[in-house]
Amino acid sequence: MGVSAANDVSVRDDGDVATAGARPHGTRLRNWVIGLVAGVVFLAAVGWISVNEVRANTRFDRTHAALVTTRFHLSRVVAQLDAVRRALTVVDGQVAQDRQALGRDATQLTGMQTALSTSRTNLSRGNQTVTDLHTCLSGVEQAANALSVNDRARAIEALGSVTASCTAAVDAHG
Amino acid sequence: MARRRRTRWAVTLTVLAAVAVVAWAAATDVQANARVRSEQTALHSSVDHLARTRTALAATSYEQALATNQRTAVTGSIASTLDQLSSTEAALQGTQAFAFLQGVDVGALQDCLHGVSGALQEIAANNDDQAAQDISGVSGPCLAVDGGSNDGLVYPFDFPDPDVILVGTTYYGYATNSVAGNIQIIRSTDRIHWSAVGNALPSLASWAAPHATWAPAVLQVGGTFDLYYAAVVAGGGEECVSVATATQPQGPFIDGSSAPLECQPTLGGSIDPYPFVNTDGTISLLWKSDGGSLPATIWSQPLDATGTAVAPNTAPAALLIPTQSWESGVVEAPDLVLSGGRYLLFYSGNNWNSANYGVGVAGCAGPAGPCTPLTDGPVLSGDSTMQGPGGESVFTDPSGSTWIAFHAWATGSVGYPHSRELYIRRLDLSGGAPSVGGAS
Numbered sequence: 001m002g003v004s005a006a007n008d009v010s011v012r013d014d015g016d017v018a019t020a021g022a023r024p025h026g027t028r029l030r031n032w033v034i035g036l037v038a039g040v041v042f043l044a045a046v047g048w049i050s051v052n053e054v055r056a057n058t059r060f061d062r063t064h065a066a067l068v069t070t071r072f073h074l075s076r077v078v079a080q081l082d083a084v085r086r087a088l089t090v091v092d093g094q095v096a097q098d099r100q101a102l103g104r105d106a107t108q109l110t111g112m113q114t115a116l117s118t119s120r121t122n123l124s125r126g127n128q129t130v131t132d133l134h135t136c137l138s139g140v141e142q143a144a145n146a147l148s149v150n151d152r153a154r155a156i157e158a159l160g161s162v163t164a165s166c167t168a169a170v171d172a173h174g
Numbered sequence: 175m176a177r178r179r180r181t182r183w184a185v186t187l188t189v190l191a192a193v194a195v196v197a198w199a200a201a202t203d204v205q206a207n208a209r210v211r212s213e214q215t216a217l218h219s220s221v222d223h224l225a226r227t228r229t230a231l232a233a234t235s236y237e238q239a240l241a242t243n244q245r246t247a248v249t250g251s252i253a254s255t256l257d258q259l260s261s262t263e264a265a266l267q268g269t270q271a272f273a274f275l276q277g278v279d280v281g282a283l284q285d286c287l288h289g290v291s292g293a294l295q296e297i298a299a300n301n302d303d304q305a306a307q308d309i310s311g312v313s314g315p316c317l318a319v320d321g322g323s324n325d326g327l328v329y330p331f332d333f334p335d336p337d338v339i340l341v342g343t344t345y346y347g348y349a350t351n352s353v354a355g356n357i358q359i360i361r362s363t364d365r366i367h368w369s370a371v372g373n374a375l376p377s378l379a380s381w382a383a384p385h386a387t388w389a390p391a392v393l394q395v396g397g398t399f400d401l402y403y404a405a406v407v408a409g410g411g412e413e414c415v416s417v418a419t420a421t422q423p424q425g426p427f428i429d430g431s432s433a434p435l436e437c438q439p440t441l442g443g444s445i446d447p448y449p450f451v452n453t454d455g456t457i458s459l460l461w462k463s464d465g466g467s468l469p470a471t472i473w474s475q476p477l478d479a480t481g482t483a484v485a486p487n488t489a490p491a492a493l494l495i496p497t498q499s500w501e502s503g504v505v506e507a508p509d510l511v512l513s514g515g516r517y518l519l520f521y522s523g524n525n526w527n528s529a530n531y532g533v534g535v536a537g538c539a540g541p542a543g544p545c546t547p548l549t550d551g552p553v554l555s556g557d558s559t560m561q562g563p564g565g566e567s568v569f570t571d572p573s574g575s576t577w578i579a580f581h582a583w584a585t586g587s588v589g590y591p592h593s594r595e596l597y598i599r600r601l602d603l604s605g606g607a608p609s610v611g612g613a614s
Binding site for chain 1: 185189192195196199200202203206207209210213214216217220221223224227228230231234235237238241242244245248249251252255256258259262263265266269270272273276277279280283284286287290291293294297298305319331332351352353355384385386587590591592593
């Protein structure tokens with residue numbers, strides 16, 4: 001079935017041919033149906049497109065909001081990162097300064113420990129010298145006491161017992 | 175026809191309008207979706223950036239924590255190092271201070287040793303006067319070597335059995351023969367700093383042998399000074415007491431005697447003379463017999479007015495014999511003092527050549543006794559700074575304060591031929607029994 005505009009004749013299902021200007025009822029109905037279908041299709045298309053657009057806009061809004069939030073977080077984290085990096089730079093500088101100070105202190109400590117060790121060594125030698133001098137003095141004094149009572153044997157004995165100490169004391173201090 | 179044509183146009187326009195609307199809507203939809211994708215892309219990018227930034231932040235925070243920990247550790251190390259530095263510096267300062275004192279000690283020891291060595295050489299060359307000068311010159315350093323005078327040590331050389339008298343404002347000390355000669359003599363104006371004068375008795379009596387002139391004591395009688403001392407009778411005899419005289423306390427004392435003043439050969443000899451002047455001016459000589467048939471005994475006998483001879487028609491009286499365990503059978507070195515109406519006999523007990531030597535005191539009815547110990551033990555014995563004190567001599571300073579001079583061994587140097595050094599400490603006679611105080 002179809003519409004033939006060339007001869008303006010409407011052909012019915014039963015084969016009757018209507019004259020021009022007098023549209024048959026079936027043709028009009030078919031046109032109305034076609035129009036109605038077209039309208040429905042149109043409306044469906046527009047509706048689907050509209051719904052789709054609304055959804056897209058909704059997604060856009062959500063995505064945009066998330067983007068704004070993310071960028072806000074990002075800016076905060078970047079700020080935190082900058083602050084931490086600045087603090088890290090400061091701490092690194094302090095560590096470097098402290099290490100320099102530690103190095104100086106350690107050097108000073110080493111020098112002082114060396115001086116202390118030297119001083120203690122000298123002190124130990126000095127103590128030995130003092131001991132030697134005491135021993136030597138005691139012997140010489142005993143010898144003098146013995147000699148003053150004409151006890152020459154005891155005087156010689158006293159001197160002989162301190163000879164080593166007297167020699168060591170003289171060697172240590174001239 | 176026209177109607178149908180209009181209808182067709184209307185339909186066509188309607189269709190075109192619908193197509194346009196649909197196309198516009200589709201284009202708008204496409205744009206919306208494109209914006210969504212673009213926004214999503216931007217969101218993903220931002221999320222990725224945020225994740226990377228957070229990762230960087232975490233890493234940087236971790237680095238900061240590490241750096242902070244490092245700084246804490248370094249700061250701790252600095253504090254520890256500074257503590258070590260401080261303690262090391264303190265130790266170094268202490269060591270240096272000790273080294274300084276040690277240097278002072280070494281200097282004092284060298285000076286003292288130099289003087290004593292010089293004296294030894296002078297003695298060997300029989301030059302007693304120079305020996306005395308050498309000793310006197312190093313009295314200060316030798317006193318420092320022996321720890322100073324805080325414990326009463328005033329003369330750090332051998333000065334046994336001292337006797338101290340005050341003449342005017344000058345103190346004179348006399349002692350048994352030693353470095354400076356037969357009778358040592360030293361003097362002082364402050365009782366603390368003493369210098370050697372020399373040999374108070376350059377020549378002995380004709381009957382006496384050298385090298386054993388002991389325990390001198392000096393008494394001023396008018397313008398004369400009598401020096402009592404013990405000396406060995408030449409030819410292997412016992413020790414006996416003699417007297418020499420001088421016109422000044424520093425001598426020289428001359429002994430022109432042909433025999434001892436007191437002598438008890440059967441009692442082991444007589445030593446440790448001490449002259450006592452009673453309130454009536456009577457002079458008595460106290461001494462000790464050294465043994466023999468009797469125990470060591472302290473005796474007394476009056477002398478004549480000059481103090482150089484025994485009073486006629488008198489005999490020795492025994493004052494004291496050893497009765498106490500600490501004396502170990504020996505009483506000697508008497509020194510009689512009249513104080514507050516009481517006669518106090520100071521004496522030494524035990525072995526002179528030991529750390530057990532000490533000083534006791536007895537109360538006497540008078541110069542001729544009898545005497546009884548006032549205490550169960552010695553009133554002066556060894557302590558942490560000296561050992562075996564004895565040979566005491568009690569004297570009074572111009573202000574009326576009483577002092578006791580004595581010899582003692584340095585702790586750790588007890589026994590001949592070590593030195594018996596001179597100490598002077600305060601003596602309190604106000605109580606029931608005398609007590610010896612400190613150096614000042």
